Amino acid sequence: MQKHTISAIICLAGALVAAAIAGASFLAMRKPDLIVRGPGVTDVKMLSDWFPGLKGTPGDTEVYILKGADDGASMLVLGGTHPNEPAGHIAAIMLIENAQPKSGTLYVIPRANASGFTANDPQEGAPQSFTIQTPNGPRVFRYGSRATNPIHQWPDPNVYIHASSGQTLSGSETRNLNRGYPGRPDGTLTERVCYGIVQLIKKENVTITVDLHEASPEYPVINAIVAHPKAMQLASDMVLGLEMQDIKISLEPSPVNLRGLTHRELGDFTDTLPVLMETANASQGRLRGRTDEALVLTGKDKWYVRAEKLGRLYVPYDEKGHPLEERVGRHVTAISELMNSWNLEHPEKPLEFEGLPGYEDFLTKGIGVFLLPLPAKN
Amino acid sequence: MSQEFLLFILMVGVFAAGCFALKWPVSVSMLLAAVAGALAGGVQNPIRHLVEGTFGYVDTILTIATAMMFMTGFRDSGALEALTAAVIRKFNKLPGLLMILLTFVIMVPGMITGSSTASVLTAGAVVAPMFASMGMSALDSGALISIAAILGMIAPPVNIPAMIIGGGIDMPYVGFEIPLILLTFPLAIAFAFWFGWRNVRKVDRSKVVESLDFSALNQYGAWRLFSPLILIFVLMILDKTVPRVFGLGMPLIFLLGTALTWVTGKRFEILKSAKKAIEDVLPVLGILVGVGMFIQIMTATGVRGFIVVNALSVPPALLYVMIAVSIPLFGAISAFGSSSVLGVPFMLALLGKDQIIAAASLSLIAALGDFMPPTALAAIFAARVVGLEKYGGVLKKLVVPGLIIAVYGILFILFSKQIRALY
Numbered sequence: 001m002q003k004h005t006i007s008a009i010i011c012l013a014g015a016l017v018a019a020a021i022a023g024a025s026f027l028a029m030r031k032p033d034l035i036v037r038g039p040g041v042t043d044v045k046m047l048s049d050w051f052p053g054l055k056g057t058p059g060d061t062e063v064y065i066l067k068g069a070d071d072g073a074s075m076l077v078l079g080g081t082h083p084n085e086p087a088g089h090i091a092a093i094m095l096i097e098n099a100q101p102k103s104g105t106l107y108v109i110p111r112a113n114a115s116g117f118t119a120n121d122p123q124e125g126a127p128q129s130f131t132i133q134t135p136n137g138p139r140v141f142r143y144g145s146r147a148t149n150p151i152h153q154w155p156d157p158n159v160y161i162h163a164s165s166g167q168t169l170s171g172s173e174t175r176n177l178n179r180g181y182p183g184r185p186d187g188t189l190t191e192r193v194c195y196g197i198v199q200l201i202k203k204e205n206v207t208i209t210v211d212l213h214e215a216s217p218e219y220p221v222i223n224a225i226v227a228h229p230k231a232m233q234l235a236s237d238m239v240l241g242l243e244m245q246d247i248k249i250s251l252e253p254s255p256v257n258l259r260g261l262t263h264r265e266l267g268d269f270t271d272t273l274p275v276l277m278e279t280a281n282a283s284q285g286r287l288r289g290r291t292d293e294a295l296v297l298t299g300k301d302k303w304y305v306r307a308e309k310l311g312r313l314y315v316p317y318d319e320k321g322h323p324l325e326e327r328v329g330r331h332v333t334a335i336s337e338l339m340n341s342w343n344l345e346h347p348e349k350p351l352e353f354e355g356l357p358g359y360e361d362f363l364t365k366g367i368g369v370f371l372l373p374l375p376a377k378n
Numbered sequence: 379m380s381q382e383f384l385l386f387i388l389m390v391g392v393f394a395a396g397c398f399a400l401k402w403p404v405s406v407s408m409l410l411a412a413v414a415g416a417l418a419g420g421v422q423n424p425i426r427h428l429v430e431g432t433f434g435y436v437d438t439i440l441t442i443a444t445a446m447m448f449m450t451g452f453r454d455s456g457a458l459e460a461l462t463a464a465v466i467r468k469f470n471k472l473p474g475l476l477m478i479l480l481t482f483v484i485m486v487p488g489m490i491t492g493s494s495t496a497s498v499l500t501a502g503a504v505v506a507p508m509f510a511s512m513g514m515s516a517l518d519s520g521a522l523i524s525i526a527a528i529l530g531m532i533a534p535p536v537n538i539p540a541m542i543i544g545g546g547i548d549m550p551y552v553g554f555e556i557p558l559i560l561l562t563f564p565l566a567i568a569f570a571f572w573f574g575w576r577n578v579r580k581v582d583r584s585k586v587v588e589s590l591d592f593s594a595l596n597q598y599g600a601w602r603l604f605s606p607l608i609l610i611f612v613l614m615i616l617d618k619t620v621p622r623v624f625g626l627g628m629p630l631i632f633l634l635g636t637a638l639t640w641v642t643g644k645r646f647e648i649l650k651s652a653k654k655a656i657e658d659v660l661p662v663l664g665i666l667v668g669v670g671m672f673i674q675i676m677t678a679t680g681v682r683g684f685i686v687v688n689a690l691s692v693p694p695a696l697l698y699v700m701i702a703v704s705i706p707l708f709g710a711i712s713a714f715g716s717s718s719v720l721g722v723p724f725m726l727a728l729l730g731k732d733q734i735i736a737a738a739s740l741s742l743i744a745a746l747g748d749f750m751p752p753t754a755l756a757a758i759f760a761a762r763v764v765g766l767e768k769y770g771g772v773l774k775k776l777v778v779p780g781l782i783i784a785v786y787g788i789l790f791i792l793f794s795k796q797i798r799a800l801y
Contacts, residue, residue, distance in 0.1 A: 018425050018428070018429055019429065021425045021426065022425050022426045022428075022429035022430065025423060025425075025426040026426070026430075120430060122430050122431055122432070122433040122434035122670065122674065123430075123431050123434040123670060123673045123674045123677060123715065124674075124677055125421075125427060125674050125675070125676075125677035125678030125679075125682075127422075128423075128426075150433075155437055155627050155629075156437065157617075157621055157625060157627070158491055158492050158493075158536060158538065158617075158618070158628075159492070159536055159538075159541070159618065159621075161621060167550050167551075167552070168541070168550075168551045168552075169541055169544075169545055169550065169551060170538055170541035170542050170545055170551075171538070173545060218722075218723055218726055219546075219547075219726075220547070220726070220729075221548070255548070257550055257552065258548055258550055259550070286546075286682075286683075286686055286718070286719055286722060286723055287683050287686050287687050287690075287723065288680070288683045289382065289680030289683040289684065290382075290419075290678070290679060290680035290683075291677060291678050291680070292422070292678075301683075303680070303683040303684065303686075303687040306687055306691070307687050307690065310687075310690060310691055312690050312723070312726070312727065
């Protein structure tokens with residue numbers, strides 16, 4: 001056998017072994033993390049129940065319904081719009097596993113972009129999951145991609161053209177759920193998921209929609225709430241409520257010329273009052289150092305500390321970082337305050353829930369104590 | 379000395395040792411550097427990371443491979459030679475105008491697709507023999523094709539680095555047309571004269587036409603011979619203007635063009651031609667795969683953050699120097715990657731400037747990354763289409779133009795508000 005043939009066989013064998021190991025790792029991402037039905041959950045449906053076009057697709061996702069004994073307003077909470085922003089996903093799970101409804105209905109979609117949870121962004125070096133310790137043992141959660149898995153929607157065009165406005169963005173944004181609203185029934189998978197969420201909002205007449213996000217510390221809109229003009233009063237009241245608890249949050253109006261986002265399109269195309277919330281997540285930033293589970297959980301990063309000293313950040317950053325419990329605490333507390341603000345103005349149509357941990361609870365006790373035990377394996 | 383700095387030195391050292399001491403291919407050296415970084419940096423599940431990093435270039439690899447197949451088929455059908463003969467016969471007496479015209483022709487595919495590689499491998503390859511016929515040296519010709527390609531990538535309507543930078547600060551890609559025209563068109567005209575005019579004015583124009591071969595053109599006719607190229611351009615334009623109807627994507631467009639070359643000119647073995655094209659381009663595709671692994675490990679180990687924060691650490695007065703130096707240098711890995719990793723943080727540091735002009739200027743500077751080895755896509759392919767085995771000579775020719783382009787971009791940032799007031 002010639003020398004180069006032997007070399008080729010060795011290289012091919014090496015490539016096959018690498019492909020098998022990496023392939024197994026990629027396939028494992030398709031197994032979703034487990035979410036436990038809390039005492040307040042009255043029903044679990046799929047998004048395809050509102051838009052059958054999603055049935056059987058990787059975009060279909062669970063909708064947890066927590067319906068109170070008394071009628072009232074309704075709220076939809078979107079977690080996991082960007083699966084590399086874990087505080088939004090975990091905050092949604094906190095609602096599912098802890099909230100107990102009294103009046104009104106809560107709809108929670110913890111994996112708004114379910115496809116995005118099945119992959120990581122190439123060249124971002126992100127972990128595939130992170131583990132939260134609980135009194136009942138560890139629970140593992142997926143850390144995914146900002147966008148829909150290219151296996152499910154490929155190839156990207158060079159330029160993404162937003163369907164209803166004609167706005168152009170770079171091609172990879174075509175898989176970004178928060179650039180695809182109000183969506184199209186015959187569009188890309190991402191646009192169909194957007195359309196499904198819009199159908200849920202319209203058919204259930206959802207009063208308030210909250211989209212939970214995180215931002216990199218160098219991004220100007222951070223520790224912030226972005227509100228559509230018609231939700232501005234509600235958001236202002238919420239900000240005051242958070243300030244009373246010594247939680248600093250800024251209020252930003254939804255830009256008119258930035259299209260495809262929840263806080264703009266859901267307000268323009270439906271009757272819901274949409275807001276979007278951001279916390280500080282180092283693991284998605286461009287200035288971050290070592291990227292691993294520890295960074296996701298603690299937010300401790302020496303390069304962000306240095307960048308803060310250089311005046312390059314929009315959020316205070318020191319050696320303590322911004323741990324996940326702080327970020328989840330901000331989201332959950334903000335949702336509680338949003339309900340309080342609504343109830344103050346609309347006592348005739350209340351939205352009342354109990355059992356949600358407060359901000360201090362998260363800071364002092366952590367997240368794990370508020371996660372329910374997983375059902376025993378058969 | 380930070381751990382990230384040591385890892386960076388290790389990775390660059392292994393790469394350099396592989397390339398220069400052991401004379402291994404660039405792609406293999408990149409792979410070994412990434413493996414060394416992953417092991418020394420304690421990256422968990424390193425094989426998954428190495429494989430995942432390569433996926434960042436899947437679309438680029440498909441585009442390059444199919445574009446090469448198309449250009450090889452177009453050449454083997456006799457169309458390339460015939461096109462050169464036809465154009466030179468028409469414009470032989472107006473060489474100055476022809477130089478500018480051909481420079482803009484090279485830019486067009488980049489303007490439509492946002493890819494400098496598309497410009498070089500389509501229009502660049504078509505224009506290269508024309509430059510040669512007009513008396514340009516291969517080095518000058520390669521340099522001008524490279525420059526026109528990156529200017530085409532930045533010129534409107536499609537500028538992907540600007541979209542990436544804008545996306546990072548939630549700025550829509552709106553209102554960029556005039557700044558991008560001001561940034562690219564004057565440079566294109568200036569460099570067309572720089573590289574072209576001084577060469578072509580020395581040539582005896584009467585002998586140029588005599589040396590051309592018109593046989594294929596006479597046998598098959600212009601429309602039939604050039605129809606694959608026309609098909610490519612029409613499909614590219616339809617792909618952008620009505621993407622929901624004709625959204626075929628660049629690889630499929632090139633494959634359709636390749637199939638057409640088989641029946642429009644001289645008969646040739648299409649499978650043999652396609653195989654030759656892939657053999658020619660394989661080293662470059664390997665580099666992209668290696669670079670994908672390298673950048674993934676840099677990110678996972680924190681080396682990327684170390685580079686970005688240090689680039690931002692300079693005093694305000696040196697910020698512009700750092701922009702002009704670090705963004706093209708990081709572009710050695712990827713111009714688009716540099717736009718995201720460094721372009722966005724620098725854009726945030728420039729929020730006091732006119733944002734559209736600043737982002738447009740940063741995108742121009744980022745495009746210089748396509749000149750930077752080891753990827754140096756614009757320079758490598760330009761050298762190839764002008765018939766050079768190595769691209770080092772072309773790179774040398776690009777040093778001064780690259781500096782001019784960087785300074786021009788920085789001036790636009792510095793005077794962004796004054797420039798904005800002009801229109």
